[in-house]
Amino acid sequence: MSFRNSIDGLNAIAERLRNVCIESLDYAECIKRYDSKDTLFYCDPPYLNAEHYYSKDSFGHDDHYKLAELLHGIKGKAMISHYQNGLYDELYKGWCRHEYSSFKGSHKSTGESKPKTVECLWTNFEREFNR
Numbered sequence: 001m002s003f004r005n006s007i008d009g010l011n012a013i014a015e016r017l018r019n020v021c022i023e024s025l026d027y028a029e030c031i032k033r034y035d036s037k038d039t040l041f042y043c044d045p046p047y048l049n050a051e052h053y054y055s056k057d058s059f060g061h062d063d064h065y066k067l068a069e070l071l072h073g074i075k076g077k078a079m080i081s082h083y084q085n086g087l088y089d090e091l092y093k094g095w096c097r098h099e100y101s102s103f104k105g106s107h108k109s110t111g112e113s114k115p116k117t118v119e120c121l122w123t124n125f126e127r128e129f130n131r
């Protein structure tokens with residue numbers, strides 16, 4: 001996409017975000033504050049074994065369990081994404097599981113081919129997603 005095309009798209013983005021409120025909250029506070037039967041939470045937590053990549057203390061291994069416990073108790077809908085892994089299959093057992101092949105995003109794009117990976121989306125509701 002060119003710089004000109006990006007600028008042209010700004011109006012549509014501004015319009016879409018006109019009534020959107022962006023919060024910077026800990027996940028537990030966010031879930032407690034906004035849960036309702038009309039809420040959809042999309043969670044993209046830090047990756048397993050890379051929890052401290054974003055900041056030292058914001059998310060630890062135990063938070064994968066705490067987040068799952070919270071999401072199992074909500075009134076609303078939830079979807080959570082992660083590389084495929086046994087822990088998430090266990091934590092979200094009984095949820096719908098959707099698999100996608102993907103590329104590891106942080107890998108350099110120049111020259112070398114990006115390593116492939118499988119991303120999963122677990123949802124507490126049934127729905128077909130386009131790939």
Ligand SMILES: C[S@@+](CC[C@H](N)C(=O)[O-])C[C@H]1O[C@@H](n2cnc3c(N)ncnc32)[C@H](O)[C@@H]1O
Pocket residue numbers: 025026027028044045046047054058059
């Ligand atoms: C895999 S990344 C998701 C990136 C996101 N999908 C995006 O496009 O920017 C994990 C995210 O979890 C955030 N995070 C870390 N600890 C958190 C916490 N306790 N509560 C809420 N978010 C947290 C990080 O800041 C990071 O943005």
